[in-house]
Amino acid sequence: MPQFLTSSDADFESRFAALLTMKREDSVDVDDAVAAIIADVRARGDAAVIDLTARFDRLELTPDRLAVSEAEVDAAVAQVPAAERAALEQAAERIRAYHERQLPEDASWTDAAGATLGWRWGPVDAAGLYVPGGLASYPSSVLMNAVPARVAGVTRLVMCVPSPDGVLNPLVLLAARLSGVSEIYRIGGAQAVAAMAYGTETIAPVDKITGPGNAFVAAAKRRVFGRVGIDMIAGPSEILVIADGQNDPDWIAVDLLSQAEHDASAQSILITDDAGFGARVAEAVTTRLETLARRDIAGASWRDFGAVVTVRDLDEAAALANRIAPEHLELAVADPDALAAKITHAGAIFLGQWTPEAIGDYVGGPNHVLPTARSARFSSGLSVLDFLKRTTMARMTPEALKAVGPAAVTLAGSESLEAHGISVQARLDRLNQG
Amino acid sequence: MPQFLTSSDADFESRFAALLTMKREDSVDVDDAVAAIIADVRARGDAAVIDLTARFDRLELTPDRLAVSEAEVDAAVAQVPAAERAALEQAAERIRAYHERQLPEDASWTDAAGATLGWRWGPVDAAGLYVPGGLASYPSSVLMNAVPARVAGVTRLVMCVPSPDGVLNPLVLLAARLSGVSEIYRIGGAQAVAAMAYGTETIAPVDKITGPGNAFVAAAKRRVFGRVGIDMIAGPSEILVIADGQNDPDWIAVDLLSQAEHDASAQSILITDDAGFGARVAEAVTTRLETLARRDIAGASWRDFGAVVTVRDLDEAAALANRIAPEHLELAVADPDALAAKITHAGAIFLGQWTPEAIGDYVGGPNHVLPTARSARFSSGLSVLDFLKRTTMARMTPEALKAVGPAAVTLAGSESLEAHGISVQARLDRLNQG
Numbered sequence: 001m002p003q004f005l006t007s008s009d010a011d012f013e014s015r016f017a018a019l020l021t022m023k024r025e026d027s028v029d030v031d032d033a034v035a036a037i038i039a040d041v042r043a044r045g046d047a048a049v050i051d052l053t054a055r056f057d058r059l060e061l062t063p064d065r066l067a068v069s070e071a072e073v074d075a076a077v078a079q080v081p082a083a084e085r086a087a088l089e090q091a092a093e094r095i096r097a098y099h100e101r102q103l104p105e106d107a108s109w110t111d112a113a114g115a116t117l118g119w120r121w122g123p124v125d126a127a128g129l130y131v132p133g134g135l136a137s138y139p140s141s142v143l144m145n146a147v148p149a150r151v152a153g154v155t156r157l158v159m160c161v162p163s164p165d166g167v168l169n170p171l172v173l174l175a176a177r178l179s180g181v182s183e184i185y186r187i188g189g190a191q192a193v194a195a196m197a198y199g200t201e202t203i204a205p206v207d208k209i210t211g212p213g214n215a216f217v218a219a220a221k222r223r224v225f226g227r228v229g230i231d232m233i234a235g236p237s238e239i240l241v242i243a244d245g246q247n248d249p250d251w252i253a254v255d256l257l258s259q260a261e262h263d264a265s266a267q268s269i270l271i272t273d274d275a276g277f278g279a280r281v282a283e284a285v286t287t288r289l290e291t292l293a294r295r296d297i298a299g300a301s302w303r304d305f306g307a308v309v310t311v312r313d314l315d316e317a318a319a320l321a322n323r324i325a326p327e328h329l330e331l332a333v334a335d336p337d338a339l340a341a342k343i344t345h346a347g348a349i350f351l352g353q354w355t356p357e358a359i360g361d362y363v364g365g366p367n368h369v370l371p372t373a374r375s376a377r378f379s380s381g382l383s384v385l386d387f388l389k390r391t392t393m394a395r396m397t398p399e400a401l402k403a404v405g406p407a408a409v410t411l412a413g414s415e416s417l418e419a420h421g422i423s424v425q426a427r428l429d430r431l432n433q434g
Numbered sequence: 435m436p437q438f439l440t441s442s443d444a445d446f447e448s449r450f451a452a453l454l455t456m457k458r459e460d461s462v463d464v465d466d467a468v469a470a471i472i473a474d475v476r477a478r479g480d481a482a483v484i485d486l487t488a489r490f491d492r493l494e495l496t497p498d499r500l501a502v503s504e505a506e507v508d509a510a511v512a513q514v515p516a517a518e519r520a521a522l523e524q525a526a527e528r529i530r531a532y533h534e535r536q537l538p539e540d541a542s543w544t545d546a547a548g549a550t551l552g553w554r555w556g557p558v559d560a561a562g563l564y565v566p567g568g569l570a571s572y573p574s575s576v577l578m579n580a581v582p583a584r585v586a587g588v589t590r591l592v593m594c595v596p597s598p599d600g601v602l603n604p605l606v607l608l609a610a611r612l613s614g615v616s617e618i619y620r621i622g623g624a625q626a627v628a629a630m631a632y633g634t635e636t637i638a639p640v641d642k643i644t645g646p647g648n649a650f651v652a653a654a655k656r657r658v659f660g661r662v663g664i665d666m667i668a669g670p671s672e673i674l675v676i677a678d679g680q681n682d683p684d685w686i687a688v689d690l691l692s693q694a695e696h697d698a699s700a701q702s703i704l705i706t707d708d709a710g711f712g713a714r715v716a717e718a719v720t721t722r723l724e725t726l727a728r729r730d731i732a733g734a735s736w737r738d739f740g741a742v743v744t745v746r747d748l749d750e751a752a753a754l755a756n757r758i759a760p761e762h763l764e765l766a767v768a769d770p771d772a773l774a775a776k777i778t779h780a781g782a783i784f785l786g787q788w789t790p791e792a793i794g795d796y797v798g799g800p801n802h803v804l805p806t807a808r809s810a811r812f813s814s815g816l817s818v819l820d821f822l823k824r825t826t827m828a829r830m831t832p833e834a835l836k837a838v839g840p841a842a843v844t845l846a847g848s849e850s851l852e853a854h855g856i857s858v859q860a861r862l863d864r865l866n867q868g
Contacts, residue, residue, distance in 0.1 A: 084848050087841035094838065098551055101541060109535070116785075117532055117799050122778050124812045138849050171848055207812040225656070226667050229812035233660050251860055257853040293852045340827065344556050351550075351829035354861060358854035359830060362842040365551050366826035378558045378641040378663035380824040390814040392800035393774065395785035396793060404528065407521035408796040414518050414605055415572050418727045419691040420792035426685055427788060 002306030041194035098365030114400035123153035128196035130211035133162035139175035146179035152387035162188020193220035236265035240326035245274030253284035318342035436740030475628035532799030557587035562630035564645035567596035580613035586821035596622020627654035670699035674760035679708030687718035694735035752776035
């Protein structure tokens, strides 16, 4: 059974605090193993990647077989049924349209001192996208990572996807083609991350690595951070639904299960101002679990980490939501905009009863790569900005230097950075002579 | 002597590549020590911080003495000479004006399918600013970290600055006051980072930690990344100057030295299309080094890591600059805007001979916290965006769900995520019944 909490209960604060800090993942310590893998790839390049792929994916490769060829992609893509192709195309198009709005503007202005200031944005040269193999090899993930990179203007877009026993997912390859991936390698794990970060004879290094992965991939991303940019270290998925009593309990139950079915470590929480409704949703979850294909996973998640929280009113719901800082937040209430205005921390908000979270996983338009584990307190979902960087610009005229230079000389003196001061003073002296 | 390279020489490519990959820092492995410090602070809170401060800073504290009091700040600030106060105020005001322009806009629109989409930006609740003690305790750093946080709307702004043997820098405290820092703690090192990330009895946890520090601070930031946001792991400073022959060699020499004096591991590179000018700059560096207060540091940096590169023309200079992806780039050429248009990777660009890099360290307006070690390939200097996060928004109408829902159901099926599909299909079924 999930937990049932009621905000008016005496033990509520301690139980809610425990819910917030609940440990949902066994952090396997793979850091030493990953350090060794990265060192091996740096030292031996392709040969190391090939050895590690034989060991972990039971796949014998040669350097010329690391890349998935165009012909292989053609053959795989040809197998995709028309309905699935159309759905992927619609998703790609909607994701592209949303992310095109994120492109930031350059700026340049001249201030009162006569200084011309501003900034310019530009894309990274090359991005690497990690896609897990096996069960969690999702074509939607390819779109969500690759489309923003292409919208940002990234020209070289590398994808690494392991193919355990040689199996690749045709829909993943189609998603890669639809979103403009330029190179695909059939490798995975820490060795793929190392190859993208440091390069091998066959794989040129990239500047930024994004995409989800297992503990090895996460540890490798953490280690190569600094050498390349990374997106985030994603934890198990979460959903918080705030619903009033005017909802179909079955819809809300399925929405909760749509996160629970991802992973036994996922977490689904309902907050409602109607205790009876909360009980009906819990019953509906139990009923749905009887027939759900992934009932073992979803059932374990709901049992171990699920919660139904009854609150006095929606203001209280908003305050609790901000403490949770959920990855996904559904607002199934009469006035979702009013409630959304009270939310300060959430990765993505889904407004109203016609917006189940699953829409956002595929075809809504916004990105589904979102901050987990309360990190929406300080971070955002993946966006075009992750593939851009900003260069600041400053140009002084002699007049501007006269206006601001003396303060720089003073502060350089305070910080005992003499050459800093001289570099400004030498120019001021010339101006004062003139 | 610095290195002299000429792009037309046969060995240029190999020498330039070696310059790019030159190792400038001994990476001291403090990771195990830092892990132990963080675990200690998590377990024992204030008591651990106090013990570690006694050990590393030779300072005996009590819980009520962790914070620097308002009265202490008042007393310190009163010692600051008027000229330094005015300079700091001018700097703070210019930095504030620049960063206010960075505030991003929210967006909301309704698309052809009838879906209302968009995003909202909001500040983190609390930010923590690390300021090194001792020699590198720079008031300008306080401004560059704290002002963007305040402009972003961060209300709780915590500063940690170690005070070895009890000594605090009055200008650092004044800078904190001018930029709206709300709490100051006299602690440093990995223990300060741990206290800000996890909280202690006295110090409430923050959501984001920024600011420079030594190897312990850097390792601690890397470890707490995910629990809180961090800015970047900064390496030693660098400058690249591209200058034609129409410059005063002494000005360019001092500009190069203004980075070299930061740190023996700093790197200063001149690229010029005039070999004779390059030689005159090198001579001027030698002359200036004779009298510079920090000649040991600057001299070591210039000797070990400095370089003068002669190129055929400025196009070649731009191509090399993009491979270097410098933290600071000065364009001391006749048409700096034309050359800047060819630069794709740089943290900050300083245009024309009246814009020495030191202006940007203090009073230019743009941030001086910039990507080092070639990370301008994929990252940006500190900005208001570092203290904001974005929540994406989506709202479907029944009509919008009819338009995009079927594709979501199809893709959920492809990914074997049954509950995802049901959550959409259940709503579509209701619409189709009606």
